[in-house]
Amino acid sequence: MDRVTALVAIAHLKLRLELLERHPEILEGIDMIDIKRPIELAGMRSRLARARKLETDIGVTGQRYDRVLDKIDEQHKALQGHAGELENNSAQLEQLLGSMIAGDNGGPNDGEAGSSGSEVGQVITSKVDGQ
Numbered sequence: 001m002d003r004v005t006a007l008v009a010i011a012h013l014k015l016r017l018e019l020l021e022r023h024p025e026i027l028e029g030i031d032m033i034d035i036k037r038p039i040e041l042a043g044m045r046s047r048l049a050r051a052r053k054l055e056t057d058i059g060v061t062g063q064r065y066d067r068v069l070d071k072i073d074e075q076h077k078a079l080q081g082h083a084g085e086l087e088n089n090s091a092q093l094e095q096l097l098g099s100m101i102a103g104d105n106g107g108p109n110d111g112e113a114g115s116s117g118s119e120v121g122q123v124i125t126s127k128v129d130g131q
Helices: 003-022 044-101
Strands: none
Touching: none
């Protein structure tokens, strides 16, 4: 639309508006259409209010969820340190038990021959002394 056509259209609308302002009885003869809301829009205000409440509730739930995850992270870090200590203690215990089971206490077991070939330690036999 060029400028001249737009200017004429605007002037025409202003003229109609001026006519209606001076003679409002013209509108009385026109049947006004009662525009009803579509059924889809009925109750939209309550739906929007419900959606806002739901959005707020989701935000609160998200904050609670974040707090729980933070506590889980703290506990996980503590357990990681504790697991490292347990692994270290377990290795030391295995080493200690291994030396006890193998009899590796620095000397031969009772009744075994020492480095000189003679029996070392207390040897229990069924012989009585002097026999």
